[in-house]
Amino acid sequence: MTAAADRDTSGKEPSDRASGAVVPMVRAERVRKSFGHQVALRDVSLTVAPGEVTCLIGPSGSGKTTFLRCVNHLERISGGRLAVDGELVGYREHGGRIHELRPREIARKRREIGMVFQRFNLFPHLTALENITEAPVRVRGERRADAVRHAEELLARVGLADRAGAYPAQLSGGQQQRVAIARALAMRPKLMLFDEPTSALDPELVGEVLEIMRQLADEGMTMLVVTHELGFARQAADTVVFMDAGMVVETGPPATLLTAPAHERTRAFLARVL
């Protein structure tokens, strides 16, 4: 099963698709974000092509997570343009002006973007299976039987077929994060965002989560991953983006960026973490 075959195509065709050119899955142009006086993102520009895996690396406070949260509009950008699959995030361009979207429209757009959080954020009052079926049933209006079948497939895929009835508190951190990945996949997203998915895990549990993510990358899922796991970036990423102080310092394939970085700041960061 590939992510592309799974993808929901019922949405509106973006206008620039008609031109025949490949629409980037994520296109950020000079994205700015500030919290009050504190500037978190300064003119961040990057693109993620469909099927590509991009890893965002950099010291803490560099704006990686903030940028990721902007992509599904958990944070509202302060300036620039940010588009997912050819459509602006949180806004609509009409008559040369930018209009805010209604909460319902933003919610609809978010269905296509899966997100995995650092602290899993599973719903503690629901079992693993219920966590996965909740959104397909309530948001997409899938029939419960179909949603349960799909959820069981996904649980099997992340190696937790036997834990369907467990509550999150009864699962290890690694298992919780794998359920969280299955929950995001249940919405059949076009794009998956990972916000430091292994940072809250005990070291011996990191591998099982990265393994699932590698599988997902191999199946052609478009992924934007904020991570400190440079090993994962080296193996699975098509592009690595190094951010520092709210700016993109350097972008390149992992082989180049992680071994022969062009910038002094990248070199300094890599020297500290490797």
Next chain:
Amino acid sequence: MSPTEGVSPDATVPAVASGETGAIETGAIETGAIETGAIETGAIGGSDMEAVPLRHPGRWVAAAVVLVLAAMAAHSLATNPNYQWGTVGDYLFAAPVLRGLWATVYLTAIAMAIGIAGGVLLAIMRMSANPVVAGAAWVYVWFFRGTPLLVQLLFWSFVGALYPRLSLGIPFGPSFVSGDANHVVPLFAAAVLGLGLNEAAYMAEIVRAGINAVDIGQSEAAAALGMTRALTLRRVVLPQAMRTIIPPTGNETISMLKTTSLVSVISYDELLNAARLIYARNYQTVPLLIVAALWYLALTSVLTAGQYQLERRYARGLAPGHARPRRTEAAR
């Protein structure tokens, strides 16, 4: 290592460790310090150390004092003829008392229903992005918590003096229905409105505290799945908030059961008023007050058992040892 050297590190090290983690885990909860205090003594008392047990003469003295006082109370209850237990027995199941009892139960149920529905509504209004809506909820809570319930009850019973005619229609325009206020707001409605609207103000704070206690990550996860705010509230936030909301709501219900006795001042015929009407005729004041007290005790005991069951149900999915629901309420 000699036995005496071994005692102090073994006994204190785990206690200190548990104290530290307790302080971190329950950082936001005021009772954390008290709980860890209990753990410390438990850890020391539960050791298998072979040592001469410490004697606690103070405990024996305290127990003796309490037992003597209890014996005096029991003796007095049994021998003082003024309690008139025979009369208590005569009236315990008397028809007017049972009617009053039913009215109390009924009043409690409806007032709490209004209180909970109103409290949820006010809590959601209070968190609204619209400052007028949020402000209105704040003013409501300020007013209804800031004036005595007794005054509010009297007010509702005299609403006819303030607005002799009530009508339903377009604001400042024509009215469709209108009626005499004393007819529209009978005694029962005055009692229910007085209790329910007051309760809504307290419940609003309880619900708001419960919603705020749910991790923001839960709403973000729901939003990332494409859930709307209303769906997130209903399916994700409120079910988790219930765990924090249930225990104080149980307290509120038990409190409401007893507070209904206040409506006897507007002559609504509940349990206490039924007892008062009887002793006004036969002057058996003490036995009838005991009858009322026994029934209140019976009902609160039933409610306490019910609350325990509810708490267990909403603790679903929580590992043992997870932060327990707060028993104290933030509102009062």
